Each structure stands twice: as C-alpha cells, then as structure tokens.
Amino acid sequence: MLDIVDACSMLFRLELEGVKVGQERWDDVVEIVRPHVDDHLLVFNDSHFLMAFNGGKKKSYSDQLLESLRNFVANSEGAQRKRQQDGLPLLESLAAYAEGRYADAVDLINPHRYDIEKFGGSNAQRDVFDQFLIHAAMKSDKPIHSKLARSLLTQRKAYKPESTLTDRLTARMMAQHGD
Secondary structure (H helix, E strand, C coil): CHHHHHHHHHHHHHHHCCCCCCHHHHHHHHHHHHHHCCCCCCHHHHHHHHHHHHHCCCHHHHHHHHHHHHHHHHHCCHHHHHHHHHHHHHHHHHHHHHCCCHHHHHHHHHHHHHHHHHHCCCHHHHHHHHHHHHHHHHHCCCHHHHHHHHHHHHHHHHHCCCCHHHHHHHHHHHHHHCC
8 A cells, every 4th residue: 555655645746846747647546546435544545545536636536535534533433533533634635725725725734734743654755745735825825824835945944955845845935925
C-alpha cells in the first residue's frame, strides 16, 4: 500500500505545482485504490485515496469515501474511531479544494495542521499536507489566508533553507499577493 500512497502523493504534488500529469495516470491509481474505499485503516491512507479520486475527477468515489468515513466514525468505538474522526477535517479539506472552495479548505484544515503527524507516514510523506495548506491559502480569496500562506512559507524557509520549492512558492505568493 505504501507504493500506492506514494504514487498518489507524487501526482498530487506535481499538480499542485501546475504539472498536468494526465488523466491516464490518475485512472491507473484510482483503479488500485478503489477497492479500499471502506478500509479506513489509516487517515494517511484515506487522505491519499481521496487525492487519487479528486485528481482522477471521480467525485462519486470521493463522495463515497467521505460518506463511508463519516459512517465509520458514527458507528465505531475506540482509538481507531478517534483517529479517523480527528482526520475527517483533513479529508473534507481535500474535497473542498478539489471543488475550488479554497477558503473552506483552509478553514477546515488549518486548525488541525499540528494533528497531522498522528495520522501516519514519515515527515517527508506528510509534507504534502503542508504544501497543500500553502497552496490552498494562496488560492483563497480571504486576505487572512494570504497572510497565513506567507507565514507558513517563512516557517518552511527556516526549516528548509535550501528548498527551491519554498523559494518558488514564495515568489509566486509575492507575485499574486504583493508584499
């Protein structure tokens, strides 16, 4: 499964950066993750499955995954239920982003951004969620979100001073929203 979530992440990251990866690539990944829509083993996996469905323009699959997760949370008990419940805003944020509701995406995930490390994956694998929040904040029409994006980029630069990705995003941010 790790190879699959890595493939979802790679395609998602490329598209965040404006690369058109092609429907066929998304379709290949969607075909593999589709049977796992009701698994809910890890929020990390579910979020990557949703990336695939969103990237593959399979809204009905995205909706099915979200509904299945909501049902799982409503009808389960224990630690697994709690983890999935805590992860629901992340998945709802990804869905909002795919629908072009960037401000909603930011508002859904920003309060939970420090919880993401609980969802699984390595620091490098979870970085996709930091990138996602930055992109959503940059695309949002709320002025406070552009300030958030700037703040996140400043923090990212402090942690990763040699990151050309951070430099590109900062330049794009400044071009879009001025100084």
